[in-house]
Amino acid sequence: MKKTNILLLFLTLPLFAQNNSITTIIDEQIVEKTPFYGLASYYNNVNYFILDEALTAVEANVQTTLNNKQKLVAVGRFKVLVVKADKLVFSLSEQGQITIENPSSQQLTSSQLQVYSKPELAKISPQYDLIRYSHLWAPLAWLAKAMEASLVFVHKNLVSNWGWAIIVFGVLLKLLLIPAGLLTTKFQRRVSQVKTALEPKLAAIKSKYDGEQAHHKIMAAHKELGVSPFYTLKPLLGSFIQIPILIAVFNALGEMPQLQGQSFLWIKDLAYPDSLAVFDFGLPMFGHSLNLLPFIMTIVTIFSTIIFKNKFATTRELKGQKTNLYLMAFAFFVLFYPFPAAMVLYWVLANILQTIQQQIIKI
Template sequence: MDRNTFTGLFLILLILVGSTFLLKPSQEQVKKEQLHQDSLKAIKEGKIKAPTANASFTPQKSTIATDSAAIQGAGNTAAAPQLVTLENKELKVTLSTQGGRVVTVQLKNEKTFDKKSLILFSQEQSKFGLTLTANGKQVQTNDLIFTPSAPSLTVTGKDSSSLTMHLAYAANQSIDYVYTLKGDGYKVGYNLVLNNMNGVVNAQNNQLTLNWAASLRKQERDMKMERTYSTVFLEDTDGDVNDLSLTKDEEKNYADKKIQWVSFKQRFFSNVLIAKDGFTSADVSVATDVSSNDVKQMSAKMLLPYSGAAAASYPMEFYFGPNQFDLLKQQGYHLERQIDLGWGPLKYINRFAVLPVFDFLKNFNWNYGLIILVLTILLKVVLFPLTYKSYLSMAKMRVLKPEMDEIKGKVGEDNPTLLQQEYMKLYKKAGVNPLGGCLPLVIQMPIILAFFRFFPNLFELRGQSFLWMHDLSTYDSVINFPMIPFLNWDHISLMCLLMTISTLIQTYFNNQTSGATGQMKYIGYITPLIFFGVLNSYPAGLNYYYFCANILTFSQQYFIRLMVDDKKIHAQIQENKKKPEDPNKKKSGFAAKMEEMMRQQRQTPAIQTKKK
C-alpha cells in the first residue's frame, strides 16, 4: 500500500507538470503577444498613434434612408453624438445620443489595481440596441441619434430621477429609452417604450431583438486569475442559474425557458441586465482574445415578445457593481449565485458557516489580515477535538510500532495478507484504530477545500493590505523574473513560500509523532511542493490562511504532546490486551469487511492449488 500510494502521488505530480508543459502557449501565440506588447510600448512612447476604436465594436452606419419614410431626427447618422451623464453616490454612468445607450460606467468608490479610475467598459468596446424591421428595412438603433430630455442628471440623497433618450419616427411615434437613477446604489432603471410603432415595426415574428456586447477591461493585477473567474451568467424565470465556460470560448442558446437576467461577470464586478418580465430567449457567447488587454469579450442577443400593440413597454434595470455576496443578494433575482462558493458540500460550508462568521467579524472594523487570523483561530478551536483525537491515535501507533516490527520480523514481508491479519489482531487487542489518525484529517479536508474556493472570490479582500502584502486578493511577489514557460511563473510569492516552509516543518514533526518510515516518510514532503506550484499565483489572503492554520496546528500539537504521556498510553494498551474479548461486541462495518477480505485472500491460493 505504501508503494502504491507513493506511485499514485508521483503520477499526479507528472500529470500536473506534463499538463503545464503541453498547455503552454505556442511560439505563434508568444510572438503575437510580444508584438502586441511592443505596439503598446510604442503607443506609450508616442512613436505611433493609438487606435480610436476596437474594430469588433465599431458602430456601422445605418442603411435606413434619411427621407420622410425613415425615422426622422435619428436617420441622420452623420450628426455628431453627444454625451450625457447620470451620477449618484456610487456610479457615474455616461450615455451617448448615438444609440441612446450606456457607453461607460465608472464605479466612483473603487480603483483598479494600479489606482486608476475603475471603468467597467468603454464606448469603443461596447454596443447596445434594438435590431428591428421598420417599413421593410433593418434598423440598428445602436447607430441612430437620440434626443436627450436633459443634458445631464445628478441625483443625491434618497431622490430618484429619470432621463429619456427619444428616437422620433413621426408625430406621436417614437422609441424611448427611459433611464432612472436613485441617489445611491448600483442599479440603473431602464424602460424600453415603443409609442404607436405598431404600423411601422414588423411584428410578424412577434418579437424584438435586443443586442448587448462588451469587451470587459482589466481591473486586477493578475490577468490570468481575472480571466479564470470571468464569464457570462444568466438565470431563467424558474430560478435556475447557468453559465458559460470559464476556460474556453463558448456560445449557447437558451430558448427552453424565459430568461430573467443576463450578466457579464468579471472576477470582482458584474454588468447585469434584468428583465422584470423576462426575455423570450437568449443567445450568449464569451471569447478570450489573448492579444488584447481586455479580460474577455461577451455578447448577448435577447428576444422580447412584441404583439404589435400601439403601446409596448419593457421594464428592465441594470446592475453595475461589485460581486459582494450580501450586496448582490440585496438586489434580488439570485444575483449572488454568480459567486463561486464551490460545488456540493463545499458550497454549503461556505454559504452557511464561513460567510456568516466572516460577516460577523467584519462588524468589528478590524484589518482583514486580523479577521483571517481570528477566523482561523475559531476554526481550530471548533476542530480541536478532532485534532486531539488524531494526535492521540498517532501516538498509539507510535507506541505499538516496536510490536509491529516484531510481528513483521516473524511473519516476513512475503505474505502481506497474513502480515495485515496479524496487525489487525494486534490493533483489536490493544484497542487501537489504525485509521484514527487519518479520519479526522479526512473530515477536515472539505473545510480546507471550501476555503480554497472562498478566498479567491472574496470581494472584501480586494485592495486590502496587511503587513507587506499590499493586496490580499492577489499574490505578493517578492521575486520577479521573466516568464518560465514550463511552469508558467514570473514571480515567487513570499506568503506562499512561507506557507510551504511551514507545511514542510509540520510534516517533519508529524513523521516524528507517527513514527513513519520508508516511503511514507517522504510522501508528506512531496504534497507541499506540489501545492507551492499551484498556489504561487493565488491570493495572498488564501496562502496567509493556510500559513496561520499550519502555525496554529503546530502549536496545538506541541501542547497536546505535553499533555500526552507515551508511558501511560503504553500501560493502557497493555491493560486492553489483557482484557478478554467480548463475544457479544458488535464489530464495526470496516473491521468486518477487512476480516472478510483477508479471509477470501487466504482462501484464494488454496482454491487455486486444489484446482491444479
C-alpha cells in the same frame, strides 16, 4: 440653449448604448483584470448561467433563447452581470466566449443590465444568492458563505484591518477545530502503535507462508490486535471535518471583493499575490512575479517537519512520514505560489498553529 442640450443628449446616445453592450460590460466590469497563473488561473474565467427558479450552467455550442422569466448571468471573480432580456439569443464557445446571436438585443437599457458585487446578491433575494459560490457543491457553497460571514463579523467587530482580521479569524477557527485535531492525533498515535507491533509479525508471516494461508495468518494478526486491515485510514476521519472547512475558507478568501486594495505589512493588496518584483519573463505555474508569502509558508512547513516527532513510530516509519511532509511542502509551494495573498497568509498561519499544536499535543 435648449437645442444645445438636445443635441448633446443625441450625441451621447451612441456612447450610452455602447457602454450598455453585454460583451462590453463583461470585458470592462466582470473579467478579472489581473491575470492569474497555474491552478489559480480559474480566476481569469467568466462563468455563465441561466437563472430562473434554479441556477443552470449555460451549455457550450448550444444556441439559447431567454424567455421572460429567465436571466442570463455572467459571473466573474468579484462581480456579476445579470441580464434581463426576453428573447435574447446567445451561444457560448468551448473557450468560454459568449456571442449575442441577435445583435439588436446587444444594446439594452440600464435596467436590463445590472452589475452586482457578490456580497450584494444575498440582500436582493435567495434566488440571486444561488449565484454566490455556484461552482461549489451546495453544502460547500453554504459553508463558504458561513466562513465569509464569520470573517466579515471579525473585521466589523474585532479588528479593522483585513490582514489582522484573517489572522484573528484563523486563530478562532483553529480553536474551534481543536476537538477534530485531538481526534486525528489520537488516531495517528494508535496507528503508529499498531504498526510497531504488527510489522514484525507480518514480516515473519510473509517469510514463512504464501497464498491463502498467508492471507488467513495476516487477518488473524490484525484481529489479535483488535484492528482491521484498513486501520491506517482512521486518521482521515478528522480530516473529513477539517478539509471541507479548508475548502470553504479558501473559496471565501479568493472571492471576497472586500479584500481588494487592502494592504497588510508588505502586502499591497490581499486580493492578489504579494508581489515583491515583476519580471519580463514568466514561468509556467508561477507567473511573472516574485512572491514572498509562499517562501515563508514553505520555510514554516520544513521547520515543522524537522522538529516533528512520533515516539510511537519506528525509525523507518518516522523517516517515511518526514519524507512525505517534505514532499507536501514542495507540492504546496507550487500549488499556492500564484494564489491571492489572503489565501497564502491564512495557510501560513494554519501551519504555524499546527506546529504549535504538535509541540503541545505530541503523537
